[in-house]
Amino acid sequence: MSAPETSQVSHPDGRVELSEPTALTGRFANPELVPVPIAKRKWTTYNYFALWMGMAHNIPSYLLASGLIAIGMNWLQAFMTITLANLIVLVPMLLNSHAGTKYGIPFPVFARAFYGVRGANFAALLRAFIGCAWFGIQTWVGGQAVYVIVGKFAGDWWTDAARIFGQPWSIWLGFLLFWGFQMAIIWRGIEAVRRFENWTAPLVTVGFLLLLGYVLIKAGGFGPIFSQPSQLGWGADFWKVFAPSLMGMIAFWATLSLNMPDFTRFSSSQRRQVWGQVLGLPTTMSFMAIVSIMITSGGIVLYGEAIWDPVELASRFDSAVVVVLALLGLGLATVSANLAANVVSPSYDFSNAFPRRISFRVGGLITGVIGIVIMPWRLIADPNIYIFAWLNFYGGVLAAVAGVLIAGYWLRARARLALAELYRERGRYWFRGGWNWRALVATVIGAVFAVGGAYGGPFPEDGLIPLLKMFYDYSWVAGFFAAMLTYLALSVFGSAARVPSEYAGTDGENR
Numbered sequence: 001m002s003a004p005e006t007s008q009v010s011h012p013d014g015r016v017e018l019s020e021p022t023a024l025t026g027r028f029a030n031p032e033l034v035p036v037p038i039a040k041r042k043w044t045t046y047n048y049f050a051l052w053m054g055m056a057h058n059i060p061s062y063l064l065a066s067g068l069i070a071i072g073m074n075w076l077q078a079f080m081t082i083t084l085a086n087l088i089v090l091v092p093m094l095l096n097s098h099a100g101t102k103y104g105i106p107f108p109v110f111a112r113a114f115y116g117v118r119g120a121n122f123a124a125l126l127r128a129f130i131g132c133a134w135f136g137i138q139t140w141v142g143g144q145a146v147y148v149i150v151g152k153f154a155g156d157w158w159t160d161a162a163r164i165f166g167q168p169w170s171i172w173l174g175f176l177l178f179w180g181f182q183m184a185i186i187w188r189g190i191e192a193v194r195r196f197e198n199w200t201a202p203l204v205t206v207g208f209l210l211l212l213g214y215v216l217i218k219a220g221g222f223g224p225i226f227s228q229p230s231q232l233g234w235g236a237d238f239w240k241v242f243a244p245s246l247m248g249m250i251a252f253w254a255t256l257s258l259n260m261p262d263f264t265r266f267s268s269s270q271r272r273q274v275w276g277q278v279l280g281l282p283t284t285m286s287f288m289a290i291v292s293i294m295i296t297s298g299g300i301v302l303y304g305e306a307i308w309d310p311v312e313l314a315s316r317f318d319s320a321v322v323v324v325l326a327l328l329g330l331g332l333a334t335v336s337a338n339l340a341a342n343v344v345s346p347s348y349d350f351s352n353a354f355p356r357r358i359s360f361r362v363g364g365l366i367t368g369v370i371g372i373v374i375m376p377w378r379l380i381a382d383p384n385i386y387i388f389a390w391l392n393f394y395g396g397v398l399a400a401v402a403g404v405l406i407a408g409y410w411l412r413a414r415a416r417l418a419l420a421e422l423y424r425e426r427g428r429y430w431f432r433g434g435w436n437w438r439a440l441v442a443t444v445i446g447a448v449f450a451v452g453g454a455y456g457g458p459f460p461e462d463g464l465i466p467l468l469k470m471f472y473d474y475s476w477v478a479g480f481f482a483a484m485l486t487y488l489a490l491s492v493f494g495s496a497a498r499v500p501s502e503y504a505g506t507d508g509e510n511r
Contacts, residue, residue, distance in 0.1 A: 035103055045279070056281065065082055069292075105261060118435055
């Protein structure tokens with residue numbers, strides 16, 4: 001059943017809405033997927049700054065810098081790599097965010113314009129399953145924090161509990177408790193997530209600052225920490241790992257560079273969401289990086305080794321008060337990041353796949369279940385696997401999707417979409433059977449260029465496809481540009497997601 005006729009209304013600030021959004025009642029619409037009316041787009045610059053503070057200040061982002069220290073970089077090399085990566089990934093993030101603010105649509109609906117109304121599920125589910133894995137990773141480290149906190153009071157019967165599947169049963173219990181707490185919040189809906197982010201944003205740094213303060217006191221100040229030498233130097237050994245490390249750092253937010261429309265659809269203006277992200281992402285991640293670097297380097301001074309996991313490092317502290325307060329702060333930070341980055345978007349993605357059957361809440365529950373099944377404890381067992389296998393591989397795949405979206409929206413459609421058509425069967429974005437083969441081919445080619453040569457860790461040393469091994473060190477860049485150029489080339493040979501003439505010029509400037 002096709003969506004009823006409804007016209008799009010353009011506002012002076014460039015934002016667009018439908019005259020009758022409730023008319024979108026077909027099989028490809030539900031309350032979570034239809035455009036947000038202008039009256040309900042209320043998020044401010046602070047909301048986006050708080051969102052990024054909540055998402056960036058968490059244990060997995062801490063592991064980025066501590067992982068670079070663990071593989072041999074010094075503080076300056078690690079800080080430079082992470083800061084540069086976040087400035088790079090901010091660009092595609094802002095480019096894709098524009099559509100969410102302008103049209104009030106989430107990422108999977110945005111993808112319909114270029115992948116097709118059905119084909120968008122391909123891009124959305126790629127992003128969703130990676131989000132599920134991240135949800136599992138965040139929940140696992142949060143569960144570890146619960147395990148350590150309870151162990152400080154419960155004693156040996158808890159910390160030395162009988163093992164199940166190689167881990168004490170008490171760790172599994174902490175994992176499940178942490179999982180259930182997050183599911184309870186997401187079940188209350190997107191507004192509950194926004195309120196939680198606003199409340200926790202000023203507090204999430206407490207745990208990390210406590211860890212830092214304790215390490216500084218015990219290590220004798222900043223001097224011993226910043227004097228830690230690089231094991232790689234500044235020669236060939238460093239530059240050999242710099243490029244793949246940079247790609248891994250970019251890949252950390254490759255998911256959000258796609259699905260920020262899930263959040264910017266609620267923005268009260270383009271300016272507010274842009275400034276919120278510009279002020280939020282680079283600053284919070286740079287702060288997180290320098291704190292992680294100092295704590296990890298301090299751990300080397302104190303314990304003679306680079307302990308990249310802050311939960312394990314905190315468990316070695318003598319002061320139970322410091323351990324409990326620090327890990328409570330870290331746990332709060334992890335919940336905040338997990339809800340925003342790894343549950344909201346997969347929930348929309350699963351809902352997009354089955355709009356009439358899966359609501360935002362049910363999508364969140366599916367995310368939580370897959371996050372357990374994927375066995376996240378294996379993905380963060382080693383910094384080399386975490387950075388060079390996990391981050392680089394999925395980052396390259398999602399970069400291909402980003403290349404298609406940016407080429408389609410900015411270079412082909414010129415930031416103009418026929419809003420109601422995104423929900424219409426056999427309409428403008430139906431292509432062939434609901435799929436745009438050009439976008440699919442471009443994505444596959446970009447992904448093959450990016451990760452076809454994957455090597456190291458679980459991959460063959462010569463690469464999955466030896467001829468493409470040289471591209472894997474530049475996986476995100478290779479995937480992004482290969483997909484973008486392929487999509488543009490294929491689009492020359494036929495129509496591909498251009499706005500119909502009756503909408504051209506009706507929606508204001510491309511703000």
